[in-house]
Amino acid sequence: MTASSPSSATGPGVDDAIGIARAVRAGERTARAVVDERLELIAERDPELHALLLVMGDEARAAADAIDARVAAGEDPGPLAGVPVVLKDNLCVRGVPTSAGSKILDGWRPPYTATVVDRIVDAGGIVLAKANLDEFAMGSSTENSAFGPTHNPHDPTRVAGGSSGGSAASVAAGFAPLALGSDTGGSIRQPASLCGVVGVKPTYGAVSRYGLIAFASSLDQIGPFAATVADAALLLDVIAGHDSLDSTSIASGVEPVTPHLGEGVDGLRIGIVQELTEVDGIQAEVRAAVAGAVEVLTAGGAIVETVSVPSTVYGLSAYYLIAPAEASSNLARYDGVRYGLRVDGEDVAEMNGRTRAAGFGPEVKRRIMLGTYALSAGYYDAYYGQAQRVRTLIIEDFRAAYERFDVLLSPTAPTTAFAIGAKASDPLAMYLSDICTIPTNLAGHAAMSVPFGVDAGGLPIGVQVLADALGEPTMFRVAQVLEDGAPAGSGGIAP
Amino acid sequence: MNDAVRYEPVIGLEVHCELATTTKLFCGCPNEFGSEPNTNVCPICLGLPGSLPVLNERVVEFALRFAHALQFDVPERSIFARKNYFYPDMPKDYQVSQYEHPILADGVIDVDGTVVRIERAHLEEDTGKTLHMGGGGRIHDAEYSLVDYNRAGVPLMEIVSRPDITSAEQARGYVSELRAVLAALGVSDVKMEEGSMRVDANVSVRLVGVEELGTKVEVKNMNSLRSLGRAIDHEIERQIAMCEAGERIAQETRHWDEDDGVTHGMRSKEGSSDYRYFPEPDLVPVAPTDAQRALARDSVPELPAAHRARLMGEWGITEADARVLLDVSGLPGYAEAAVLALGAGSAKDIVNWCTGDVLAHLNETGLSPEVLPLAPDGLAELVDLVADGTLSRGLAKDVLGEALREPKRPKQIVEERGLAQESDEGALATVLDEVLVANAEAVDAYRAGDDKKRKKTRGFLMGEAMKATRGSGNPQTLNRLLDERLGG
Amino acid sequence: MSDRISRADVEHVAALARLSLDDDELERLAGELGVILDHAEDVAALDLTGVEPTAHPLPLVNVLRADEVRPTLDRDEVLAAAPAVEDGRFRVPRILDAP
Secondary structure, X not given: OOOOOOOHHHOOOOOOHHHHHHHHHOOOOOHHHHHHXXXXXXXXXXXXXXXXXXXXXXXXXXXXXXXXXXXXXXXXXXOOOOOEEEEEOOEOEOOEOOOOOOHHHOOOOOOOOOHHHHHHHHOOOEEEEEEOOOHHHOOOOOOOOOOOOOEEOOEEEEEOOOOOHHHHHHHHOOOOOEEEEEEXXXXXXXXXXXXXXXXXXXXXXXXXXXXXXXXXXXXXXXXXXXXXXXXXXXXXXXXXXXXXXXXXXXXXOOOOOXXXXXXXXXXXXXXXXXXXXXXXXXXXXXXXXXXXXXXXXXXXXXXXXXXXXXXXXXXXHHHHHHHHHHHHHHOOOOOOOOOOOOOOOOOHHHHHHHHHHHHOOHHHHHHHHHHHHHHOOOOOHHHHHHHHHHHHHHHHXXXXXXXXXXXXXXXXXXXXXXXXXXXXXXXXXXXXXXXXXHHHHHHOOEEEEEEEEEOOOOXXXXXXXXXXXXXXXXXXXXXXXXXHHOOOOOOOOOO | OOHHHHEXXXXXXXXXXXXXOOEOOOOOOEOOOOOOOOOOOOOOOOOOOOOOOOEEHHHHHHHHHHHHHOOOEOOOOEOOEEEEOOOOOOOOOEEEEOOOOOOEEEEEEEEOOEEEEEEEEEEEEOOOEEEEXXXXXXXXXXXXXEEEOOXXXXXXXXXXXXXXXXXXXXXXXXXXHHHHHHHHHOOEOOOOOOOOEEEEEEEEEEEOOOOOOOOOEEEEEEOOHHHHHHHHHHHHHHHHHHHHOOOOOOOOEEEEEOOOOEEEEOOOOOOOOOOOOEEOOOOOOEXXXXXXHHHHHHOOOOOHHHHHHHHHHHHOOOHHHHHHHHOOOOHHHHHHHHHHOOOOOOHHHHHHHHHHHHHHHHHHHOOOHHHOOOOHHHHHHHXXXXXXXXXXXXXXXXXXXXXXXXXXXXHHHHHHHOOOOEOOHHHHHHHHHXXXXXXXXXXXXXXXXXXXXXXXXXXXXXXXXXHHOOOOXXXXXXXXXXXXXXXX | XXXXXXXXXXXXXXXXXXXXXXXXXXXXXXXXXXXXHHHHHHHHOOOOOOOOOOOOOOOOOOOEEOOOOOOOOOHHHHHHOOOOEEOOEEEEEOOOOOO
16 A cells, blocks of 8 residues: 555645545545555554554454444544544553553553543544553653664664654554654654654643553643644544543643634744754754744744743753653552562562562663652752752743744754664763753643654654643644645655 | 659650541542452552542541641642652552641640640541461561552541640540541541551650650551550650660651550661652642632531530530540430430430440441431430339340340330339239248348348349349339338 | 762662662663763752742642542452452562561
8 A cells, every 4th residue: 555645735635634534424435444454554564663562453443343334324433533543552541451662561451541542432533553662751762662663664774763753653654644642851742753744742731641651740741643734633632621530631621723723824923942943963954944944934924033941951951850750759650569560579679679670671760760869868959859940940931932922943853863773872862852842841831843854864854833831723823834835755654 | 763753755646547538539439448358449549550640629628627626727728749668558659648738737636624736637548458468467477468459549637746745645635535526527437446547656755854855766556545555655664764774765666566565666678768759740739719618617516625515514414424425426416316305314314325335336336326226316215214214224225225226116115025114002012022922031031130131131032023023113112112011 | 970979879779769770780870870960960050049849830729529439440350460469459478668
């Protein structure tokens, strides 16, 4: 099967989510046929890419048949009718193995389902597969998966980014038009950028976290991947909204973004974030892509200026204290008592220690150690407490910027996809690939990556649109204009 | 010189009480004692990956009610924190508790005329229950352990006193008064024996006149008021003996052993007290609204001290009886309803039955007064039957025994069993005369005997007379008639 | 290589985190954590007197649920996930320490 490249300029494509749902609802195409095509492509291509940890072929075919039966009976299965969706494997689905990319959970079958998955299924979507990720979402290349790295569909010698690398690669390879990831410091946007797809990190609290295996609770947020901005909007509108099972879910809900997609950028004030654009080691082509994006937006009638958000330079350091601190606590429960791996010991403490030493990979251990240290007696104020104060500064600086600008702009990642293994031995170098995305998580705001051009080697480049809390409608307007104006060859399905 | 006079104990108490909610603190699992192991569990209280807590609104309501009762400050906002340590009875290997910002601060309680200050009260989740297998069920000798998470996530309120308590007796008084307040408010079952109320004591001693506090030792595992008193007394003695011997007291946690009557030090790992508290990111702050505060204020009932004073005045009962009555959840209301239904009987009699046979029955069956087959007006009926001479106290006891178990009114039981007391003088005189004739030897022996012999023989004759009336003879009347016949 | 964090510190932290690490791991982590903490020094060194810490990115308060029973899990399903069970309970090796 050759997937056609969807283009919003020509309306819904055959293989994008909007097109599939329209055709299935109209009875022009069966969900079963859609699922079978995608499964065939997966069987062909995933052995090379390793984007997926589990393909739910039987379940997906059965779900597709059920959708087709409903259409035949005159029912409307919903806005995602028959659309295959790939889930990052840190989202719980009842009875389906969910590993979080870790040996410590290998084989665990949750007895319950995440809220977002329920919403997708209720909207007629079909859960197709569980995608690879860095162990417990800790990483920027998916090389930290206990089950081996995911390869970039645009160049399999390179990483797909991370931690949601499997989800990004799945959409880029055409395994499914939609995927879900989670973003704690850039884990949706950075792999979206590296794989040439759209990736959205919604406002903290816009999407329920119930059923998302936690990495850092005050930063984690689930969001969509799609090949087009409109498809990403469709999925976001399905999964967003208040959930009484998540105390940090925004009670008022979130305004649907789809109705705003065509509103253009005329008159919008857009700020280029100086500190996130002039980062050390930024690839020249990435900088050029941002300049290109500015041209497109200016042509659309936007007023674009440079803005300083000074405290974002401390974002990376603050993040690498806060996220590991929360993670050290969130990951304590993997102790060999109730589920998952157990390595026996003479007494319970020894059993806990051996289980955790054997079950966690090096990056997870590193962050647990770092977080435990940052919270421990005598260091809390200097590290964790201080990082939380920096968080306040970042929020205040963004607030000042959003008084002058409707949205902000920056690169998504400093570079295009790097070679597998290139940064594996240098944690700090790896951490730096999230330098542009982290401040949004610390502030709890929204941001998304939109494909915009390629580098000399043909590797995708992403541009990041940042918005204030609940600023998704405006953010998507800008993203749509960028997609429409992007250089030929941006995004789409990898060859 | 007596050591106890030279040394002064300084005691602070940490009371954990389970709140009597329908569901757990952060999930909708039943908050229920005695279910099959691991049946009252869900992804949240099992700490399964991906689950999230949501606070039970009733817990906030209960805390606010407690705040009004003991004049606590309720801060504008309180937050939950994670207390991080590994233990197999804790599903997440951290406990969600409150640390720097508790829901209540600075309360006071009057304990027999002395004010004890309460530093704080905060909310937290309970742990699961562990069974230790092999080695006689003791933790350290066990071969392995089994964990049941039914209790995990049950809401607890921890009430921390200032070190204002100076004796084991006062400690017991404090807990007893706190228990009465919690019971009156309806926020906890406060059963120490079932573990719904647990008390840890921080004990230190210092020489009288010394300002500085001694090293404090935390004593745990007391499961009744009695063992609390014993454990504190033992710990005070142990510390005084060590001071006298010039030994240094270690800051540690000690386990009370009820059987041996001593405290044992507990092994703890290095650094285990480094709990790495930080704000719980999965929960948002609690900021009680004016409406919540007003609702709590309006739902505070009469408190035990005022209640005791009122009952002592209105009913003429002793403070001790008032305390026993108020110590049992639901019993004061039961007694008051019974008193309202009384005819000829007295409130004092109602209280006597309540704190005697009724309470014994409640303790034996574990029932609460609200569910007894004998409604309060049934108890009033019984007391009236005694007051009007229909029943003797002895018979009334039997009737009550049946009425507490069967859905039958006392009058019905009296009729069925033909128990009505015989008070008719003529009828009783006839029976008594027959008894005296049949026991002429005993009557002679009485007349010939000394005081001691007379007393014994008289008792025998009275017993025979009661037997002849099958227990229904009015004892006062029979006594008088017997005295007349034996010539005083 | 940074000497910000000693081998003894790393061992203490590993004990707090219940990780039975071998010598190589402890040694390597001492170096790696040092480098990361050196980088975090820009934050640790800031004078942020008077700045309130942010624990939650959103200013939500009083998110409460009604005190109503919700369905519990099936015990067999719960215990099926456990490494060791006995008598309807989770079985663990003996416990040496007080909580």
